[in-house]
Amino acid sequence: MKTFKKYIKEASGFPTGPVGENPNNLAGEVTDTLGSDVFNPQNLKRINAIIGAISNMEYLLPEHAITRLRGSLDKIHLTFPQVPTMEGSSGEFDLPLTLFGGRYGKTGSEAPDEITNDDGISHMVEGGLSLKLRYEMMPNNSSCKILAKIE
DSSP, X not given: OOOHHHHHHHOOOSOOXXXXXXXXXXXXXXXXXXXXXXXXXXXXXXXXXXXXXHHSSEESSHHHHHHHHHHHHHHTTEEOOOOOOOOSSEEEEEEEOXXXXXXXXXXXSSOTTOXXXXXXXXXXXXXXXXXXXXXXXXXXXXXXXEEEEEO
């Protein structure tokens, strides 16, 4: 029979960290390790996996899917503007992303009479990042399927 001390020594605690780095982490708590580093291609791949898991469901109302996406991206300080009305049986939208609400003010690299006002991403990723949304209304039960990806 194991003693409590031996059990504590063998246990590694709660499984945390990115998937693949901790062998005890089967589910993967990636939001703790991502932070706001969307410039790293590996982290962007993980963020797209999270978005894909959210959007890989059918929703009664498309607004429910958008609300879940917005909440998940808010956790890592990414925001996107209001989504246009989803009319018709399918459609696509490209929504620009901002990091920490964007940048406004002096960065030290502009002229004395200029002010930087951008999305907080385009200075690191040329052209910035956008959330690509595609939606399809299911004809059999009037539900909605949302497909999303950051590019």
